[in-house]
Amino acid sequence: MDYVYAPGRNHLFVPGPVNIPEPVIRAMNRNNEDYRSPAIPALTKTLLEDVKKIFKTTTGVPFLIPTTGTGAWESALTNTLSPGDRIVSFLIGQFSLLWIDQQQRLNFDVDVVESEWGRGANLDVLESKLASDTSHTIKAICIVHNETATGVTNNLAKVRQLLDDYQHPALFLVDGVSSICALDFRMDEWGIDVALTGSQKALSLPTGMGIVCASPKALEASKTAKSVRVFFDWKDYLKFYQMGTYWPYTPSIQLLYGLRAALDLIFEEGLENVIIRHKRLGKATRLAVEAWGLKNCTQKEEWVSDTVTAVVVPPDIDSAEIVRIAWKRYNMNLGLGLNKVAGKVFRIGHLGNLNELQLLGCLAGVEMILKDVGYPVKLGSGVAAASAYLQNNIPLIPSRI
Amino acid sequence: MDYVYAPGRNHLFVPGPVNIPEPVIRAMNRNNEDYRSPAIPALTKTLLEDVKKIFKTTTGVPFLIPTTGTGAWESALTNTLSPGDRIVSFLIGQFSLLWIDQQQRLNFDVDVVESEWGRGANLDVLESKLASDTSHTIKAICIVHNETATGVTNNLAKVRQLLDDYQHPALFLVDGVSSICALDFRMDEWGIDVALTGSQKALSLPTGMGIVCASPKALEASKTAKSVRVFFDWKDYLKFYQMGTYWPYTPSIQLLYGLRAALDLIFEEGLENVIIRHKRLGKATRLAVEAWGLKNCTQKEEWVSDTVTAVVVPPDIDSAEIVRIAWKRYNMNLGLGLNKVAGKVFRIGHLGNLNELQLLGCLAGVEMILKDVGYPVKLGSGVAAASAYLQNNIPLIPSRI
């Protein structure tokens, strides 16, 4: 049942699905249960309460939907908007592209603000649009916090600032798929109306749970939003929340127990420490890339991502070959370059339940692969650069002091 | 992490989620993998090929959607129909009711044919509707093969017969959630256009995969169907099937390996043997109910269900109390009576990876509970009736002969 066995551990460095920690695998290693018995609502109650902490919201209402990130997007849009609504959306890479495609197919009037891939959302354009939209035709701003295809993190605080500056009432919808629980994310402080992530990203669970969190303003909007929805309709969830049974349809028992375990681990480490760990891993990766003499796809320091690094390869090298060799020779998975940057970048995911020595093993592997494809890398150079930084910055493990 | 521990095994007799066999739990006990590496498409290919066997189709195209049965319903409807389309739908219990609610919310023109709960779909009414619909305004017939709330199995062959008799081109959409892989189901032979089930039912997996199978006619219809859909859109799947990468968004790696194991077990037992086993368990359950002097909610033999039995309790007894005691005293889960039959029936699910001694343990438990709530049952009477039948009908286990 393992189609392509290789000795030793798989080195999983795609930006999702990410490594699941052993305690979470254990928690999910179980038979089904009746989700209508008192046990599951009791468990669900703690999950809904605790999951708000990773969004940093106290007023939001979370939904744990049996779906993927794509479904979470659909849930965010259809519950808050009506067909024909104008939304401003930023195209900066493959995942924002896919979300925009969804927005268009759901019949919204999408005002696309495009940036070169490798650059962040053009907030100057947003500002001018907000400035000129005195009649408030813009119903929502849709933005990907961290574009997984290019390793670009957008400045959400700035978006909120602009909305406030122009006293614009547009809803603020954020894809936090590769950011929430890994990058600094503040739903309440930044006035985000819908934020969403997927279980297989920083939460380090299997795929299958789209986690969507709605602000009171978003919930209010959902009462009049005319987009057709049933499976993704928050109304059904809210009805069952009211009844205390929580589930309009059958949840995955395993993912619920898994989420409980995942949250417990995050709180044990401390959410702030989790975020600092991602900063450390991101920084170390970028130092390695620099030492290799390669360029980060992200064009400016302000946009660098602490969850994924897209590395630009020289023009004579096919980045897909790097990904292929990683898998065929080193039992490692790297991310492909997608769409416009296909063949031009490969991606190192460094999010989720991951530590420094895992990353250094990956970086050592990338060095050998670069050599394999003919790039004149100095072996050990990236590891040395990353180590020099890490050795100064890794804290003691609190439970072991 | 076990909120309500009790010694010994949980006796799970709700009609889903059902018991997961150990080999399937094992197969899913794993870390995430990169779904874009060659391993997952190779695995997916075998799954798509093999899953067709449980639908008994060679021409259908299956979709393994990260969703629940509710999402599978939505996938079936939105891919084949346009808003305003007239559909004939049968209301015979809570699950057909919920599907009809979805059909209405998706803006179809639903022609509801209601039966008393406990009776099957009224096919006489269907016949008259088909007979009078010479202009073919009816675009689809929607029917639940097995109504899980009342334990009623509808006659799908008869529906096909009627459609053929009147040479009616309506699409034939079937909810096989609590039937496929347990009851006799023949997608091709019965000319079903969309059939669907959920992973947590007869396949005995965790919740999280909606399995939808579309006939060539349904696929053709999907090209012109105007219902808005993105997450559930077959088009995206078909595009990735074409490319050989199979997944428009991230699947659950664990469920894929779990499905592989589940199908392997089913084929090892033999699909026909699986169906015969369900017949045996269903019959044994009904004999026990009769021995207890209680009535089956299903009003006629032609509709009895081999996957769930809804037992009518005497008017002075609250069936919810039976379910509560099962859980609180016997570590057993029975199904509640829902909606119109709330308090009036309790349900014994007997589907999925289940054997005779497990069922007899359940029946012995029900007897004690009936005594607990004051019903004058003769202890051992149901077990005796069921055993008498089973002892004559259980075959030797092929792998152990």
Next chain:
Amino acid sequence: MDYVYAPGRNHLFVPGPVNIPEPVIRAMNRNNEDYRSPAIPALTKTLLEDVKKIFKTTTGVPFLIPTTGTGAWESALTNTLSPGDRIVSFLIGQFSLLWIDQQQRLNFDVDVVESEWGRGANLDVLESKLASDTSHTIKAICIVHNETATGVTNNLAKVRQLLDDYQHPALFLVDGVSSICALDFRMDEWGIDVALTGSQKALSLPTGMGIVCASPKALEASKTAKSVRVFFDWKDYLKFYQMGTYWPYTPSIQLLYGLRAALDLIFEEGLENVIIRHKRLGKATRLAVEAWGLKNCTQKEEWVSDTVTAVVVPPDIDSAEIVRIAWKRYNMNLGLGLNKVAGKVFRIGHLGNLNELQLLGCLAGVEMILKDVGYPVKLGSGVAAASAYLQNNIPLIPSRI
């Protein structure tokens, strides 16, 4: 990898290895760890403290030895006795026979007191031996608390009483393999010097840990005992206990975490409740046997065992055939008759993490098998008798009230 797959759960009713509860399976689902890191000693410390509770000792010292019950026997004998030492040992069934065989091969002078199989240890003979042994040539009394082959429980309190009556200093060595943590067992109160069990019995773990507990008197004896031993030598353990690293050689990390989980479950249920549950299951089983018109191998009520029932079959039936059919047709495992009672009895194990409906499923199965082999049982009769008792005696599950 499942050599003889059958649908549904395996019904495991041998008196060990027994069913492992899910939380314990989960706790053991893990990678290896370095047993010399601080984590394992910290875990071991809690285990050694807590395991004493199931022996009901405060002064004893436990050893968690990577071995089976046979190894635990050897540990008990070789650490406390010297070759040629006279010991009184009771032969009442296959397991006491095997222990006596070991005692003889270890070169002790074994004074065997034999009883008919189905009867308990002959304590009258013990009394006369003690009475006449004024020079204290008897160095140890070896007794099996519960003879697993015949379902006979010996009266340990009485043994202690006799030793006290005659102020005899013999060591009191007890095989508690199928009793400790299931039957009433009081190491300190009964002045037991070495008590032992195996992980795969009432603790409901996998095989692989022999748990031996030594009284201060036994530890004192170990200082002068001349039996040759290395692997089983307590001295090595005590040296590492002293150092706080606990392990003279590598333990099974998985079994340590498993034992932690198993003890947690036992304490959550309450040790006294665990014992009462075993009484309830034992009584129910005996009532069923009686209802079937069959005889218990145990000849007197005072010896009946609450962990295993050996059922005598009529002379024209081969009990091995019953065991074979259980496995081949019903996916159930019953215990064979061993040695003198081979072909004459089959055994129902009812120990470990087990509940009432599981047992009733087993009893229903036995009824069908009895019919299969031609015994004129009334189907349902045993289940009815057991249910009638159980329905009056099962308490509510504390965590669910």
Next chain:
Amino acid sequence: MDYVYAPGRNHLFVPGPVNIPEPVIRAMNRNNEDYRSPAIPALTKTLLEDVKKIFKTTTGVPFLIPTTGTGAWESALTNTLSPGDRIVSFLIGQFSLLWIDQQQRLNFDVDVVESEWGRGANLDVLESKLASDTSHTIKAICIVHNETATGVTNNLAKVRQLLDDYQHPALFLVDGVSSICALDFRMDEWGIDVALTGSQKALSLPTGMGIVCASPKALEASKTAKSVRVFFDWKDYLKFYQMGTYWPYTPSIQLLYGLRAALDLIFEEGLENVIIRHKRLGKATRLAVEAWGLKNCTQKEEWVSDTVTAVVVPPDIDSAEIVRIAWKRYNMNLGLGLNKVAGKVFRIGHLGNLNELQLLGCLAGVEMILKDVGYPVKLGSGVAAASAYLQNNIPLIPSRI
């Protein structure tokens, strides 16, 4: 239940217990079974047949004993020798020391040949002893193939050569605990009479199975050997082998299925490829040590070990501090220096189911730790040296070509 949680994977680089591959963890994730049903003997039969392959023997008889390496030693000695027998044994490190301690406590007349720790067995002394032992008073040669404490591999072919040269009939007993299934090992070709290993070493299983293989000559010797033994007595195993039930007492069901999976993985990779992989990892580690400017505890190239490298630290550094920091800061486990080399060496285990990027992660970690303790290592230097070698030598993964 995780006493000392740290984010990311644990980097386990002690020379046992080693990392368990996921397919093996999965295979062991199961309930108990009746070991007397036909399934377990059928499984055992394949294991006994296949386990001989990793010893490279066709004439040997293997025993899968529920014990540790220490118990396997005892089994090897007590089954073949009698008290007072003269044996020649080589003291070259902590594990050979412990085996010699056992030999002495078992009352053999041990002729200890000591070498400086870091050197191999002194075969010149062996030669002179054999030469002078014309009356064949030496009954056995006991040698550790790979001394885990110092990373020294002895030359077994040479030992055989000497025995042959002097036509000496002494039994040849080999501890292959950290060699078999990782280093080149040829039981039949080298005329080894008893070879043994433990499950938690190169087989990459949990601890709990001592695997002992006896040559026909050893089996013959066991018929007259007078050492007292019961639990470890081969005779009992042979009796049950004869009967086809295989087990004189209860085995761990989980370890049996685990061993099946472990062997399957080894055969899939190819035993020769497994050995080559260990050579590659060993060589890479030694190159790193050299690049760091540190010395290998092993004093000559002929003795270097491909499963463990003991690294000598400068006199001003306490090697235990390196091990402590590994655990407290980097979530890595390294091996301590033991006894004579305590504080002076730390050990990197590189055996079992392990790959190159895992090792490079470890080496990168060691570099940072060396820096932490004040050793002036050039970060990246060891990784560079190891990578340069590995990049030239890692083959493509056969299943992925």
